[in-house]
Amino acid sequence: MSAPRLEGRPPQAGPHTHAPRPRLGDMALVNIALLPAALWAVYLFGWPALNLLLVTLATALLAEAASLWLAGKPVRPHLSDGSALLTGLILALSLPPWAPWWIGVVGGLFAVVVGKQIFGGLGQNIFNPAMLGRTALLVSFPLEMTAWVTPRPLFTEHAPSFVEGLRITFVGLPDLDAVTSATLLDTAKTAVDQGGTIHGATGELFAGIHAFTGLTGGSMGETSALLLALGGLFLIWRGVIGWQVPAAVLGAVALLATVFHLIDPDRYLHAGHHLLSGALVLCAFFIATDPVTSPATRLGRILFGVGVGVLVWVIRTFGGYPDGNAFAILLMNALVPLIDHYVRPRIYGRDRRGAPLDTGKEGGR
Amino acid sequence: MFRLFGIRGGVHPEEHKHPTASRPIETLPLPERLCVPLAQHIGAPAEAVVKIGQRVLRGQLIGSGQGRVSAPVHAPASGKVVAVDDLPAPHPSGLPVLSVVIEPDGAQDDADHPVPSDPLAMAPEAIADFVSRAGIVGLGGAAFPSAVKLNLGLSGGAHTLIINGGECEPYLTCDDRLMRERAEAVIDGVRIMRHASGAEVALIGIEDNKPSAIEAMRQAAAGDDAVQVVAVPTRYPMGSEKQMVQALTGREIPAGKLSAQLGVVLHNVGTAYAVHRALRQGRPLVSRIVTVGGGAVREPRNFEVPIGTPLKALFDACGGFAETPDRVLMGGPMMGQWMPSLEVPVVKGTSGVIALTAAEVRKHPVQPCIRCSRCVEACPVGLLPLEMASRIRKSDYDAAGKLGLTDCIACGSCSWVCPSNIPLVHFFNFAKGELVARRAAEERTSGLRELAEKRQVRLEKEARIKAEKAAQRKRERQARAEAKAAAEREAKKQAREEQKQEEEA
């Protein structure tokens, strides 16, 4: 066989081999891990949810493609990395399932263009794009963004038909109030704000098992803590995400909620309610673990996760919004450069401050 | 049971060792020409002491070491010196290095080197002197003169000699085969080195993927409490000096210092074998065991190779290439060096020569960093490769330096795991070079400024001297003129007086 062509080629530094490339990249695995929860949400909320999901995904992908094209970057390889799809999927899962189509479009555009591409594309953004998109929607369109419906599983009595679904998504609901209901966190907040206790409010509305399987009102991604947690565990098993962030987020919320619930059960929700309601599980396993917008070290990630957890609980308990995942994530995203600056591994042969280790032996040479 | 300590990070690349690990070491037929570079070690290059046309014996000195950190070079075969010239070095750049070219005559007449009757009874300094004159350098790849290290251990009061049999690089099996086939000789070399470095105990660290080598070495060392064979976990880069010291002693070499600071000296098993040969058989370092491997090679194997053999001769002896190699490397695939041609020679630090196919290299297009931090997990030093690379991309080399760039051992674990295929080590090599170049440029500018200032001082001094001389001349002229004027006045006065007298008269 022929001799190698060596002369005239610029030398390359080692290593001259590489870890085997997995058939599915990280992004693809995260998308796959989210799929069961997404399908379950579509089943629960029917055709309008599917419409919104598709609209949001299409918008995210088109916005990504257009931005890449404008920036003069190759479209196909960047688009196929699955990151825009993931942003769209997470955003869709954080929306009210019967929201009108333009919510998905505005959110998708904002998330991808402002949240990611303006910073320079994949890997450059400071804030989680999906959460930026959701926050922009929440503060701009509070009415549409809080219109939760109770689950009406496909092919059941009260489920909207395919045509009705199209009308709900693309024309709008004739009578929003008729179908919406408050989520557990809404109810709890309203009750406490009005000086009552949370017992009466939650007792009838909430049964733990419902939240666990998804048979409750809320955004698509709030519906099944079980499927989301399974997806997250799958990612930890495959080494895509570390256990640190989810454990820190859930642990912080659970700890705070337990302590305060013990102090005053009338005012503070039980830890189980906190963990299983809202988008906390989605947030802990799929949003706070976004590598781009979380710290680089293990300790940094634990700090980040604890910060997210504390903020979620604080916003839920004392803030103006019933759920605080998006705000907590964005606030902690802003702190990531700071965490990365201060939390660094100790370098071999140096102490924590970077000075060479003292051998306790002078002039050994 | 020996207590082992953990190392941080690291990776586990596919080993690819089986094709060569099961075959005994073979002797390579003498090539037509041997090109022996005079700079095969860290430190000052040797100086040629032979003339063109001269016949040399095997083991005869052809380059003498210069200064404290240097090593002499010996003829790898008997034959005629046909050239002393600049020839491409076994270095990624392919830049020339002064080399002695020998045409072997096949007689293999050995130069006479005396052998001490009992090295273990000699003064340690005398052993180091022997090692130095035999041209022995670190055979693990760094090629640091071994005698200097032995002396460092002695003067620093070393208590532990570590013999590195880690061989954590994929493909390479030269140390494995050496330990299996010549364990007695290696252990003898270890004993001599332990004596020479003044250490109480010698620990031989071998990765546990080489059970036969561990067994052979344990048998050879049996009954000697001062020499212990320790199986260390198989985890790249266990064979790196810093990691081996950490695994066996639990201590870290302080940044910027040598292991002697900890009372530890570290040598390669190949070096121990070379020491045995030099002190027991009077053979200077003129050959070594080299793994010829890689997926592109038809029949990979281990050879005992004279220094100076061109790489091409090694591949030819293995039946040539079964597939066109994507690249040819000296050393293993993780830390090995890119070779610019097949004409460059094997040197003292060459542990392996491997030809990799494109499928083995697995070069994929570079994608953006998504900060997945796998590089942080893999780094055995505790650096943040992703952060350093992002600084270097922005040409902010100083910032990369502050993040610990100079502590990077270039093991390649970070690049190996990177799912975005970012050439992190290449970035670090580049930035390390930039930092060095910058320091050199700064020194140069300040040196030039000093020269210019000195010139200014000189010019001023010259001008002052000139001015002083001119002033003096002026003064002299003035004095002369004044004297003349005074004389004239005097003369006039006299004349007037004379006239007066005449008139009066």
Add this chain to the structure above:
Amino acid sequence: MYAAIIVLTVMGAGLGLGLGYAARVFRVEADPIVERIAAKLPGSQCGQCGYPGCAPAAEAIAKGEAAVTCCPPGGLVLAEQLAEIMGVELDRSAVRDADPGIAWVEESICIGCVKCLRVCPTDAIVGAPKMIHAVLPEACSGCTKCIDICPTEALRMRPIEVTLRTWRWHRPEGETRPEAAHV
């Protein structure tokens, strides 16, 4: 209402006076910027910047009349240092990256006229009248003054040779310099 106006006015006046007082009393005597720049310049008075010497050049840089990239012998490193002193953004593409090289003497045509010795700002040329001159490469700043004055064109510039010791890794393949990409 009035209370608020009065309070804010008093606060504003008080703080303003305090700041003014502090600025006068605790003023930091910084090195005059010209001197800091002059200390960084090579001092070889080569004139490649277009100014008669390094001191005038330092003044011009301090005033902002000359760019921080105006000194070819100082190269990129000097430009970066000056940019930091001046607090300006460095346009790296404006730095002449091409190494000016060093002078050498073509010995067959050198007539030993000593003209080059006199102009060399770093005394890098050795020689005597009617003797062949030679350049000390470590001392040559690459200013090309000797090239211009040599009557026989015996002095020439050549790039600094790269050896195994001075060779450096290139920027990774396919990685364009970010500063060049913005130009």
